[in-house]
Amino acid sequence: MTTDRPLAWLRIADRYSPWREAAVVVAGLGTSGFAAADALLELGARVIVLDDLDSDENREKATLLExxxxxxxxxxxxxATLPDDIDLVITSPGWRPDYPLLAAAAAAGVPIWGDVELAWRLMHPDRIVPWLGVTGTNGKTTTVQMLDSMLRAAGLKSAAVGNIGRPIIEAINDEIPYDVFAVELSSFELHWTHSLELHSAAVLNLHADHLEWYGPWLGDPDAAMDGYRADKARIYHNVRHSCVYNVAEPVTEKMVADAEVIEGARAIGFTLGIPSISMLGIVDDLLVDRAFVAQRHDSALPLANVADVHPNAPHNIENALAAATLARSFGVPGPAVAAGLRNLKLGGHRIATVATIDGVTWVDDSKATNPHAANSSMRAFDSIVWIAGGQTKGTSFDDLVTAHASKLRAAIVLGVDRQVVADALARHAPGVPVVVIDRHDAKGAMTEAVQAAAAFAERGDTVLLAPGGASKDMWPGYAARGDDFAAAVRGLPGGGVRQ
Incomplete structure (x- = not known):
């Protein structure tokens, strides 16, 4: 099943290695898999692409690669089976290590990389671009978008790549001479990395998520969080300049303390409070830098107004501070930080106000796909009719409900794991009315949920779609779920006009 001719050069492989000698399996034909296969074919490798999904999109990609x-x-x-005489496997980031193909490769001593590892290798030695990396349970995409906007405002050629949607390999192969990459990295992607040496890296936060990925292959549900934490921490390995952590979440600072970094790398915190030395924080409604200034012992450099951050929720100000810290680590001047925040137009479904009807505000935060993200939304409002549910991915809603029970006017739960949310409400907020939507057609379920929420909502309330669960039980993705929410709101009396 495996190769009898291990290629020693793979341990230090780069773009100039003899790829024509290599037989490579690309596991998965998604966006990253296609980009990886294309790059390897350009280098002359023998490439075998495997995917269990025989869709129109995959057949079209297959034709191009063939x-x-x-x-x-x-x-x-x-x-299901590892082909014979394979030298390397490039895996889709979502594939667990216990998937038969990957388990067989590991047992046979065949190296397994993700597309991020491949991109890092193929960037060397002649296309090197510094990476500013972002990971965390929530806020990754927003923070990378903020960072990319700040870098561009400073006149740098930047690309937002990685888990944000565009494979890093694509950008490496662009004809544009990039100055820097703003890189979003998921725990799945980090799991399959081995040799990254980022310029600077940030872990925004760490809370239970994707435990259904880690628990089974570790053989112990209790070990799932440890595995998730360990993969997030890999982003700090061999960082050269700045390891950025969240002062409010000591686990992120401990990751920095435990990391093996390049000598001279600094630990830089960000906080919603007044910053200490080597931190960025808030003073008098200003984002300020007390880390990358010569006079940091007794002064701070104003970077931007809190009002420059949109939306202006506490967790999003944290995102802005993290992005500013990474930007400053790369030499971005203060005015470009402010300009980057002002210039940014975020994607939808992130605490987006859909309408205000008879004094009730309807807010779409469909991007809140785990309890910690939902918590960030709920912190921003005082009286909430909550629409929640979806795929809970092995996470608990107990702490979330306990924290916000006093704010809840009512809760509407839907989706495959609706009972998980309903049970948490029954345990920790027994006085809160709960409506369980049992139907499984997406549009109909959301319409019913919105109508139920409207029946409870009073003037001054916020009806908040912050599901705390993933969307693919009923929708193609969180955007479609948010679109159905907005459409249902517009279908209410008075919903056609935003007040």
């Missing part, structure tokens, strides 16, 4: 001499196998069972 024209470049790849072998592509689609359909159920295609990825």
């Amino acid at each position: 024209h470049l001499d790849a072998t592509v196998r689609l359909g159920p069972g295609s990825s």
Whole structure:
């Protein structure tokens, strides 16, 4: 099943390595898998792409890759077995280590990389671009967007890449001579990295998520959080300049303390309070820098107004501070931090006000796909009719409900794990009315949820879609869920006009 000719050069492989000698399996034909296969084919590797999904989109990608001499196998069972004489496996980030193909590769001593590791290797030695990396349970995409906007405002050629949607390998192969990459990295992506040396890196926060990924392959549900934490911490390994942590979450500072970094790298905190030395924080409604200034012992440099951050919720100000810290670590001047925040137009479904009807504000935060993200939303409002549910991914809602029970006018729960949320409400907020939506058609379920919320909401309330769960039980993604919420709100009496 495995190769009898291990390629020693793979341990230090880069773009100039003899890739024509290598037989590589690309596991998964998603966006990152296609980009990885394309890059390897360009270098002359023998590439076999495996994916169990035989969809129109995958067949179209397969046709393109086959024209470049790849072998592509689609359909159920295609990825169950490791082909013979394989030197390297490039895995889709979502595939667990206990997936049969990956388990077989590991048992046979075949190296397994993710597309991020491949991108890092292929960037060397002639296309090197510094990486500013962001991970965490929540806020990654927003923070990377803020960071990219700040870098651009400073006149730098920047690209937002990675888990944000664009494979890093694509950007490396662009003809644009980039100055820097703003890189979003998920725990899945970090799990399959081995040799990254980022310029600077940030862990925004750490809370239970994706435990259904870690628990099974670790063989112990209690070990799932440890595995998740360990993968997030990998972002700090071999950082060269700044390890950025969240002062409010000591676990992130401990990750920095435990990390093996390049000598001279600094630990830099961000806080919603007044910053100490080597931190960024808030003073008199200003984002200020007390880390990257010569006079940090007795002064701080104003960077931007809190009012420059949109939306102006506490967790989003934290995102802005994290982005500013990474930008400042790369030499971005203060005015560019402010300009970057003002210039930024975030994607939808992040605490977006859909309408105000008869004094009730309807807010779409469908992007809140775990309890910690929902907590960030709920902190921003005083009286809430909460629409929640979806795929809870093995997480608990007990702490979330306990923290916000006093704010809840009512709760509407829907989705495959609706009972998980309902049970937490029954345990910790027994006086809060709960409506359980049992229907499984997405639009109909959301319409019913919105109508139920409207029946409870009073003037001054916020009806908040902050599900705390993923969306793919009923929708293609969180954006579709948010769109259905907005459409249902617009269908209410008075919903056609935002007041």
